[in-house]
Amino acid sequence: MILDLSPEADEFGRQALRAFESAGGDELLQQAEAKPFDREALVGGVLGDLGAWDLEPRADSDSLEAAAALCRSAGYWALPYPVAERLSRPTTGDTAGLLVVAETNPSAPVVGVRLPWTAVTLAGQSRTVVGTSAARPGFVAELELSSTTAEAPDDVALGLVLPCWTLLGMLDRALALTIEHVRLRQQFGQPLSKFQSVQFQLTDAEVERSGLEILAKHALWSAGPSSGTSAAEALDDALALRMAAIEAAEVVFRVCHQLHGAVGFCDETTLSWLSRYSQPLRRLPFGLSATRDLLTARIDGRGLTGLYAG
Amino acid sequence: MGEQATALRGQLRSLVAEQLPADFMGAFTDDPADLAAAQQFCRTLAEQGLLCMSWPAEFGGRDASVWEQTVVREEMWAHHEPRGAQYMGVNWVGPIIMRHGTPEQQQRHLPPIANGEVIWCQGFSEPEAGSDLASLRTTARRDGDGWLVSGQKIWTSYATMAQWCFLLARTSKEDKKQQGLTIFLVPMSDPAIQVRPIRCIMGPHHLNEVFFDDLRVTEADVLGEIGAGWSIVQDVLSFERVGIARYARCEKLLNDAPRALGAAWGELPDELRARWTRMLVHCRRARLLAYRLVELQSKGQVRPGDASGYRIAVTKLDQDSAEVLMEIIAAADVDDPGVRRFRDEVEDHWRYSQASTVSSGSIEMQRILLSRALLAAS
Numbered sequence: 046m047i048l049d050l051s052p053e054a055d056e057f058g059r060q061a062l063r064a065f066e067s068a069g070g071d072e073l074l075q076q077a078e079a080k081p082f083d084r085e086a087l088v089g090g091v092l093g094d095l096g097a098w099d100l101e102p103r104a105d106s107d108s109l110e111a112a113a114a115l116c117r118s119a120g121y122w123a124l125p126y127p128v129a130e131r132l133s134r135p136t137t138g139d140t141a142g143l144l145v146v147a148e149t150n151p152s153a154p155v156v157g158v159r160l161p162w163t164a165v166t167l168a169g170q171s172r173t174v175v176g177t178s179a180a181r182p183g184f185v186a187e188l189e190l191s192s193t194t195a196e197a198p199d200d201v202a203l204g205l206v207l208p209c210w211t212l213l214g215m216l217d218r219a220l221a222l223t224i225e226h227v228r229l230r231q232q233f234g235q236p237l238s239k240f241q242s243v244q245f246q247l248t249d250a251e252v253e254r255s256g257l258e259i260l261a262k263h264a265l266w267s268a269g270p271s272s273g274t275s276a277a278e279a280l281d282d283a284l285a286l287r288m289a290a291i292e293a294a295e296v297v298f299r300v301c302h303q304l305h306g307a308v309g310f311c312d313e314t315t316l317s318w319l320s321r322y323s324q325p326l327r328r329l330p331f332g333l334s335a336t337r338d339l340l341t342a343r344i345d346g347r348g349l350t351g352l353y354a355g
Numbered sequence: 356m357g358e359q360a361t362a363l364r365g366q367l368r369s370l371v372a373e374q375l376p377a378d379f380m381g382a383f384t385d386d387p388a389d390l391a392a393a394q395q396f397c398r399t400l401a402e403q404g405l406l407c408m409s410w411p412a413e414f415g416g417r418d419a420s421v422w423e424q425t426v427v428r429e430e431m432w433a434h435h436e437p438r439g440a441q442y443m444g445v446n447w448v449g450p451i452i453m454r455h456g457t458p459e460q461q462q463r464h465l466p467p468i469a470n471g472e473v474i475w476c477q478g479f480s481e482p483e484a485g486s487d488l489a490s491l492r493t494t495a496r497r498d499g500d501g502w503l504v505s506g507q508k509i510w511t512s513y514a515t516m517a518q519w520c521f522l523l524a525r526t527s528k529e530d531k532k533q534q535g536l537t538i539f540l541v542p543m544s545d546p547a548i549q550v551r552p553i554r555c556i557m558g559p560h561h562l563n564e565v566f567f568d569d570l571r572v573t574e575a576d577v578l579g580e581i582g583a584g585w586s587i588v589q590d591v592l593s594f595e596r597v598g599i600a601r602y603a604r605c606e607k608l609l610n611d612a613p614r615a616l617g618a619a620w621g622e623l624p625d626e627l628r629a630r631w632t633r634m635l636v637h638c639r640r641a642r643l644l645a646y647r648l649v650e651l652q653s654k655g656q657v658r659p660g661d662a663s664g665y666r667i668a669v670t671k672l673d674q675d676s677a678e679v680l681m682e683i684i685a686a687a688d689v690d691d692p693g694v695r696r697f698r699d700e701v702e703d704h705w706r707y708s709q710a711s712t713v714s715s716g717s718i719e720m721q722r723i724l725l726s727r728a729l730l731a732a733s
Contacts, residue, residue: 046643046646048643048646048647048650049647049650224729224730227730228730238730241723244722244723244726244727244730245719245722245726247726247729247730248663248664248667248721248722248725248726248729251660251664251725251729252664252667252668252725255644255664255668256637256640256641256644256668259640259643259644259647260636260639260640260643262643263639263643285635285636285639288632288633288636289636289637289640334629337629337632337633338625338629340632340636341625341628341629341631341632344632344635345613345628345632346613346620346621347613348609348610348613348635349635349636349639351606351610351635351638351639351642352429352433352603352606352607352642353433353606353607353610353611354610355610355613355614
């Protein structure tokens with residue numbers, strides 16, 4: 046169990062935030078949307094300079110926590126790059142990253158990032174990505190997979206957990222932007238933040254955000270090399286996290302859009318970008334209902350590991 | 356949590372299984388045997404050094420770690436709080452008297468709490484002073500070398516069975532309503548105090564009105580300084596920040612459900628089983644938020660919004676899980692005694708959960724505190 050990341054991981058996350066801001070901040074996503082095939086050129090350098098690909102999250106706990114902090118910082122700036130997917134890469138083979146996909150219509154946000162990807166299903170069946178469809182919104186493409194399958198060499202759990210850290214970073218940012226907005230925006234002669242209905246909506250969002258944060262730490266620990274949990278248990282924990290992450294994103298983005306008002310839908314505000322680029326993380330490889338069904342099928346009648354599980 | 360905490364959990368579960376009647380569901384029923392069972396359980400805990408283990412050694416405690424204290428909170432609440440009303444004396448009345456009481460008060464009040472012999476009630480809320488507690492009207496007016504207390508308290512838990520009251524009253528009118536308040540430690544046996552029970556959804560003996568009609572108190576009954584009551588109230592609330600471990604009972608009942616229903620579990624609608632899963636995740640979320648709060652507290656790093664966020668999450672969990680469990684037991688076979696017991700526990704949980712967003716600081720107050728912290732931090 047970890048209740049907080051190590052100070053070193055936190056510091057690494059702060060360094061990454063500053064580095065992404067220096068590299069262009071919010072403009073990176075806007076540039077990438079215009080030219081998806083330039084994504085590697087846009088952010089590959091800053092990620093390399095941070096030592097992102099030197100991390101070995103499957104091998105040691107320090108790397109694991111640093112990887113989580115990096116994903117969160119990437120989410121904060123909606124960095125247009127599949128950082129979590131690359132950090133989840135298997136420990137063997139020449140693959141550059143791991144994409145957890147659904148059994149049907151496998152898809153992932155990899156448009157323009159031409160690397161050797163491995164796709165894996167929840168059941169642990171691994172296949173090579175041999176082609177991608179035309180781009181859909183959010184840099185998503187349908188994947189063409191090799192016909193031969195293999196047993197995935199590593200746990201699937203990390204491939205579900207790290208993208209949730211990216212989503213957490215997005216929620217951090219969306220809420221911070223909204224708090225800033227309601228403090229500045231005046232209506233009826235006073236800032237929106239003075240209205241209790243506005244204050245209470247903020248608390249709804251924060252309870253969800255902080256709940257996601259604590260579950261993300263737990264699932265990270267569970268998926269890591271030093272937890273001692275089984276692969277099956279780590280996958281339960283990852284699915285539990287994913288379920289909570291999608292629920293939290295729904296609440297947080299609903300509140301943030303509502304409190305931003307019409308300007309929140311305009312591309313002059315960062316919220317508009319965050320909101321739509323959160324979609325792949327929330328819908329792939331499976332959305333809320335499917336995630337809950339998958340978790341229920343796994344733990345039905347048994348429960349999650351905890352104080353009183355059967 | 357560590358080996359000591361794990362061992363303690365096992366010890367407490369054994370005691371619960373050995374010492375309490377199989378049908379025990381809290382001390383506050385119409386059956387006096389339940390109160391007697393809780394009183395006996397407290398004495399047993401005291402004999403084994405488990406009742407006040409969180410207290411400092413100098414006051415008869417064991418300086419238990421924060422994780423051991425957490426285990427006690429979880430196991431007691433999950434098993435219908437077999438300490439009954441005494442949890443309050445252990446959790447905050449005793450520690451507050453340690454901090455603010457005179458040596459005489461400490462000598463008089465702490466040993467009976469530590470021995471599991473005494474019940475306290477809290478005289479805070481009034482008909483016109485709930486969340487806005489500082490607006491209370493109960494007054495202690497000077498009379499010779501003491502005071503005469505008059506007024507009314509309400510929603511006072513355990514007042515019918517309590518021997519002592521931790522009473523907040525106004526001793527002077529000042530510019531700010533938080534000033535001029537004083538804490539008195541008063542015996543409930545005084546004929547100037549009348550208690551009237553309020554029948555309520557949680558069951559009998561939970562809530563009461565308490566009337567004070569010229570109750571005579573002296574300097575010896577004052578806790579801390581005269582007029583410094585509000586700061587003691589804040590101190591009391593700091594002990595209540597983590598509060599009762601509501602998530603533990605939710606988690607236990609949710610995990611007991613498939614076992615209690617047996618084959619009927621598989622017949623439940625898929626959607627209901629998915630809601631059950633969701634509640635288990637929310638239990639884990641609340642529990643981990645509690646643990647983080649405990650850790651922050653132990654380091655003295657709690658920020659104002661941390662406790663409020665947790666309280667909102669756990670009180671909503673209490674109510675949401677109760678709704679799911681009530682739907683689950685509707686499908687249960689009540690001819691089975693084990694199922695009947697589970698159904699009764701769930702119904703008790705549902706009734707009690709209705710007050711969780713109101714009692715010990717309403718959810719609105721928690722939202723105000725959390726939003727204040729969010730807006731101040733930006």
